[in-house]
Amino acid sequence: MGATVFFTALMAWIAGSYALYTIFDNVYTAVFFGLIWGLLIFNLDRYIVGTMRKKDSKLNELVQATPRIILAIIIAIVISKPLELKIFQKEIDAVLQEERNAKLLTNKSQVTAYYQNDINQLTGAISMLKKEVSDKETEVNALYKTYIEEAEGVSGTKKLGKGPVYEEKRQKHDTALQELQLLKEQNSLKIADKEKEIQALNTQLQEQITTTNPVIENFDGLMARITALGKLPWIPVLFITLLFLTIETAPVIIKLLASKGEYDAKLADIEETQTGWLAQKAYQRKQQQETDRDLNDRIYEDLKTDEALYCVKKEKAAEIARLQATAFYEQQKSIL
Template identity: 40%
Template sequence: MEQITRFFWFCSGANFALLKRTPTESNKYFGIGATVFFTGVLAALAAGYALFTVFQSLVPAIFFGLLWGLMIFNLDRFIVSSMRKRDNAWAEWKLAIPRLVLAVLLALVISKPLELKMFEREINRKLDEKKTEFIAQSKANLAKGFPEIQELEADIDTLKIEVSDAEAFRDQLQKEYDAERFGEKTSGTSGIVGLGTNAKKKEQQLDAAQLALDDLRKRNQIRIDTLEAQIREFMALRQAEFEKQQPGIEGFDGLAARMDALSVLTTESSAMALANIFIMLLFIAIETAPIFVKLISARGPYDELLELHEEKVKLFKGEKWTIAKGESEARVGYFQDTHFYATDLKKEKTNRKNRAETDRELAKWDNDL
């Protein structure tokens, strides 16, 4: 239990030596450290899932997820440990506002991948619908890209219509021939029963129509078989092109696609939108909890000892600075004194030399005169 306590103290960024001297503060920093730690764990899980949707591989997802979680953990630990309890509450809030903004941004980043995981089933259903739309759109575009298939199918329909028209003409002649034989009076029959002259003419017309129909069927069937072979070739090309696009459609499962699907779901369903907001608020509360704990908690003995320690460091720094400044001033004074003394001696020697030269030149002029 002691090791766990020390670990969470470490997570809170507290000083062990000072905490041991203030037992009443132990639980507070234990809770702060636990919150920071589990926030890092949630960040690692969220990043791992998000990266798994990108890489589709477990090893890089685990590695980068742990790296992201450690980074978030270290950042949260720094945010919490850098806050100090002061006597002025407004000054504390002014210093805490940038940290709160950063904590909210981190909460939003952490919550989004976990939202995608929580609504995974609904998102998968929406992605399947989107894939179906892409497949239909792809087939429609490919159909436009192969107009030859429609033209060939239209030619086949024309040939079949020709055969149908010939069959209808043959059937009409068959009815007239039957009516003539059985003495049925119509506009095209005589109404006399038996195989008379008109019946034989009708029979000859029927036989000719049947021969023409058989010939037309044979010729059109050959043409239809040829056209259908061409259609199969074009359909094979179209299928090959569709199979090239198929992996891209099936691979529509990335992070951006899932976020877009989640956005569509929250737009379509007010319940999901409300759940999405609550999840974000939950993570914001978790991420900002350590900061608010420090802000709303009273100034405790740990804060007093910490301030005392910092003030001692400042006093020690002031003492060292005063000593160093005095030693520096002494060295500067000694340098100035010795330097100026040497300079005065040098000036005196120079003046003596100049006076001697001046006296020699004056004496020489007097002799010349």
């Protein structure tokens, strides 16, 4: 039984050290605090077994052992979980890698969506600026075609040569052509500015993805591993938990199944001796209190008939009465 308690504490030390190593990433810190955890489990197990007492009734023993069994089950689950993380480390790493990949894709989509609205607005504005130039070019080409056909006599007045109508249409075309050149220059500058804004947004987008990706890539803490463990097939994990449940509850079960032996008899004798001694002390205190009470009653009863004590108290009472009368007289006199 003692060996079982010791090896349970040893396994708790190992399990606690591994669990803390996943948190601190430092061997010495993990081993030190893991040792404290192992000693705590050792003390709890020792208390669980040491406080159990053999009874004449198995039902009373079972009632006494039930809270201890529940506590042992909780301890077993706490001890087994870090070791399960170590035993199924490769499988957990595979699950975490899948989750990291999914989180990276989700993060990229969310960050891209955050910047994409502004990029789309700028892209739309560039398209509008280019369309303005395109529409103006179409207008200029139409005016060019109009005055050429006027000169050739194909349309308009249908007179061959460069007459007044031709000059009017030519002037209108030249004016539109100048407007087109000016529009191209203005829109080129606007498009260049908006392309710079798009480039800056794309740079911020990549920086944001680069900044947030390491956080996701380091997604392998204790809570993440426990969650990933819950996604694995439950039967192998259950076997490990049952093993530690068996180890942890074994001392209590053995204590229940064992018959009353020499140790239990000696322990019962010591406890009965202690109980009798405490009862005797309590009885003596009670008797002493009753004796003191009776003596005090007799003493004060005798003092009621003591003449010397009566004279002393009478003299003191008379002195106090005289002082009160004098003080009252002086107070009345000062008022008048």
